[in-house]
Amino acid sequence: MTSPTSSTPELPAPAPSRRFLAWEVILVLGLSLGRSAIYAILQLAERLSLAPLSEQSATVHSSRSRHELFDLTYQLLDSLFALVPVALVIYLFLLHGTNPFRRFGLDLRRPGRDLGIGLGLFVLIGAGTLVVYLAGRTAGLTMEIVPSDVTEHWWTTPTLLLAAVRHALVEEVIMIAYLFDRARRLWPALASSSSRVSPMWWVIAAAALLRGAYHLYQGFGPGVGNALMGLIFGAVYLRYGRVMPLVIAHFLLDAVAFLAFPLVLQLTGMSGLIGG
Template sequence: MSADSDVPAAATPAAAPPPGRGALRRRLTAEVWIVLGLSLGQSGVYAIVNIVARLTAGTPLKDQATTLNPSLSPRPYLDLTYQVLGIAFALVPVALALYLLSANGRSAVRRLGLTTARPLRDLGVGVGLAAAIGLPGLALYAAGRALGITVQVQASALNDAWWTIPILILAALQNALLEEVIAVGYLMERLRELRWSTPATLAASALLRGSYHLYQGYGAFVGNVVMGVVFAEYFRRTRRVLPLVIAHTLLDIVAFVGYALIPAHWRAALGLN
């Protein structure tokens, strides 16, 4: 008999019981708040504070302005460095959302329809959505400016450098991925798992989109809520977020690059400066 024969064998630990439905709901709810707190939900809170500050500043909204792509340094290559870093770190919440959606071994990009399985169809839908949203959006912006409920939006204030247009295109793609993956794909998937009703899920996605555009005024809020309903309903029906990314990227490229290419004296004449 070995010297260790008197030592009792270690008890095999009992398997932990699977978590109940309530625990899973609480975990998913906490996860959603964390993801939003690191990304668009945080932007929404800041936008609400911003619009309160604007409304209490003593200056009418129509006489206020905001800049979407400001220069971050008067030194061109340092500015470029800041711009690239800003775009890269803004995409970290997208990576987090995709990682969390793939926790059960499913491909998150396939789950959200972020694949290139049907490129021509997705491109066509994206272009169509961009046209359907963009043209009424311009009219709504003009109406908001006329009614004094929308601030003047300067789409770009980057220095005139060789990298300006590429950075604006990358910024458009970053905005599209961040908003469509999180505000539509991720959020709607998680709310569906939490057994939210379809109207409530659509409203949550659309209102989130509107909230982080409030800093531009009430017109931008309403326009983005409408856009949010259209995009959320498209995803609900098709389970594909890539056409939404394409549409959003095109909208922002037209706004950012188009603004940057308009001569300064033309912008002044149009009241865009």
């Protein structure tokens, strides 16, 4: 005999309410980049109270231990735990019957176009980053940026590349793909408006400001530069509806910064800025 519930068809997961989605966004940001923004603002305020920003430095990726094995372990755990909010976002979408990889465009359906757009964004944002860094250092509003001071070991390059993948996925999946989807569901008028200028630009601007905020620990220059990057990335996502080009561009930017930033400064004639 079969159990009374064995023949009962499973009901589809109910669509989450707006209140549920609002709390979901708050919790996801509180576990990830929203928390980072609060700490970055506090760190900037503290640094301003200590000395001029031009006399200070900010390290993006540091060694965590003098012991090689422990440092490697810390580096791997940092990347793995930082990716948990991304896994949470993916799980939340799957929980409600949506394929997040297809919804976000985080797949390999269009590799050629994704790579082409990603490379174009890498060149554009990379050049813009150097200009903003130069302007910020000249104006005394930006600290000396040290992308990485991880001690050289056989595993250093792979872990730095893993960190670049982590930053790319966390920032672009959460700040762009996830927040844009949730904004459309919280305010359906964003998707249905017939205005010539998409009201999604309000979401793009808000996400860009948050992106700039969690980079303020590096000074005002990187905050402004990353906010501009957020505007460009948001516009590209609004146009193509795929986050993969943004992930590619962000990965390349961080990989070059972590592995070859001094060389880039030297090739562009900016090496004199290192050391303040």
